[in-house]
Amino acid sequence: MENLTTNPNYGRNARIAANTLFFLCGISFASWASRIPDVKEFLQLSDAALGSVLFAMPIGSLTALPVSGIIIEKFGSRNITVFSLVFYVIALPILGLAQVPYVLAIGLFIFGFGSDMLNISMNVQAVNVEKILKRSIMSSFHAVFSTGFMIGAALGGLIAKQGISPFAHLTTISIIDILMGIVVYRFLVAQDQKSSESQPLFALPDKGLMLLGIIAFCGMLSEGAMADWSVLYYKQVLNNPHGYATAGFTAFSILMVVGRVFGDKIVHTIGLRKTLLINCLIVFLGMSIALIFQHPVAVVIGFGITGLGLSTIVPLIYSEAGHSKTMSAGVALAAITTVGMAGFLIGPVLIGYLSEFSSLRIALSSIMLLGLLGAFLTSKIR
Structure with a gap:
């Protein structure tokens, strides 16, 4: 340098x-x-x-x-x-x-x-x-x-x-x-900074990293879905074409920032596993509020809580993968990113098709299920 x-x-x-x-x-x-x-x-x-x-x-x-x-x-x-x-x-x-x-x-x-x-x-x-x-x-x-x-x-x-x-x-x-x-x-x-080792650009994770990768997949799929569909859902609930249709999305983004600012301190206090578990349950809670109580205020609160839950899921998993004892940090992160990014990319498309055959409200309920799945998988982390 x-x-x-x-x-x-x-x-x-x-x-x-x-x-x-x-x-x-x-x-x-x-x-x-x-x-x-x-x-x-x-x-x-x-x-x-x-x-x-x-x-x-x-x-x-x-x-x-x-x-x-x-x-x-x-x-x-x-x-x-x-x-x-x-x-x-x-x-x-x-x-x-x-x-x-x-x-x-x-x-x-x-x-x-x-x-x-x-x-x-x-x-x-x-x-x-x-x-x-x-x-x-x-x-x-x-x-x-x-x-x-x-x-x-x-x-x-x-x-x-x-x-x-x-x-x-x-x-x-x-x-x-x-x-x-x-x-x-x-x-x-x-x-x-150059690495002295030649490493592959892509690698499949081992079983432990795959578990983290699937949790990252759940988190990033939810993030992608919220980014592309939350404004449309809020606009439907608002039922006012001239209203502030991005209020729910804004609340989601604000609480995402708050969670990332304080995420490192929280995980240092209660540990990675408990932090991830709480985050996943917060995602379930937030989307439950937004989808069950179809009122603009409830949607804003629910989306904000969802953003808080999703805020540190992926960063924490990246940090954990970087300390893998079975793979180098670069290869481990590449593997986790490959699995997690798949969720971010297919999330908006999946929500679109689910919405077409049911409704956007039912389609977004998949984020609730992903929160529960993430909590279950987190309980399996050693």
């Missing part, structure tokens, strides 16, 4: 730059999620049709998986982080301008491809910063992402309520993101 001793602020500046990227990633994704109801209504899509179109995003993400590591290795995470940020947000105007479903699908494919590459390269930058500062701060980066997500959800609701078009909204976010990416580029870590 660069000679850090000549610049005492190098690590601090690199951390701020990486945090900025996590923030931009969060606010961009939430901005799109907050306008899904408007795009759905404009294109006159059924729930199943929307679910099918949304599937273009995970296809883009899966396409990026086999090439991201190679590209980052060749060109460095600093270059690829900013490149992928630009690639990621260029899709936003396409999503807002789409006049037909196939154009929306193309935009979502680009959005998914850029999102996955940005996620991987950002986390490499986060690891670089940890090495410079010589302490673990990974959870703080994800808390910043959640903060951006929360702000994006809140702003999205306010902007939609003012009647501003998705195209104008998403294009503005895209321009801001690109300008900020250019500004922080010079402060990112220029040279990635």
Whole structure:
């Protein structure tokens, strides 16, 4: 790496730059999620049709998986982080301008491809910063992402309520993101820490890690479903097209941030197993309130509680997997990420089809069941 001793602020500046990227990633994704109801209504899509179109995003993400590591290795995470940020947000105007479903699908494919590459390269930058500062701060980066997500959800609701078009909204976010990416580029870590060992890009987890992976799958499937469908559900319950339709999603995002800020302290006090168990039960409780009591206030409270429960499930599992005694940290995390990300990608699509054949309320009840499944699996952790 660069000679850090000549610049005492190098690590601090690199951390701020990486945090900025996590923030931009969060606010961009939430901005799109907050306008899904408007795009759905404009294109006159059924729930199943929307679910099918949304599937273009995970296809883009899966396409990026086999090439991201190679590209980052060749060109460095600093270059690829900013490149992928630009690639990621260029899709936003396409999503807002789409006049037909196939154009929306193309935009979502680009959005998914850029999102996955940005996620991987950002986390490499986060690891670089940890090495410079010589302490673990990974959870703080994800808390910043959640903060951006929360702000994006809140702003999205306010902007939609003012009647501003998705195209104008998403294009503005895209321009801001690109300008900020250019500004922080010079402060990112220029040279990635190289591993002396040759490790595979993908690996299947052993039985212990598979158990953690399935819990991560439950958590990430729930997160994906909430991101894409919570606004639509709240809008149905609100029964007011001019109301603040993202209130429930905003509450979900706020409590997600709160949980991640205090998650490390809680697990240090009561341990990983008890923390995960409580989190899963909180998810069940939150979704029960939101789905049983179909009142706007109950939905906001229920979604907020659900966000609190989901907040630290995946970060805690990542931390545990990183201390695996049977696999190296890199291979273990790659395995857990592969299993968990599958849930995040298929969740929105699954909810769409379940909603089409039943109702969105019944489809979202699957998150309640996932909370119970996660609690059961957690009880099996040694």
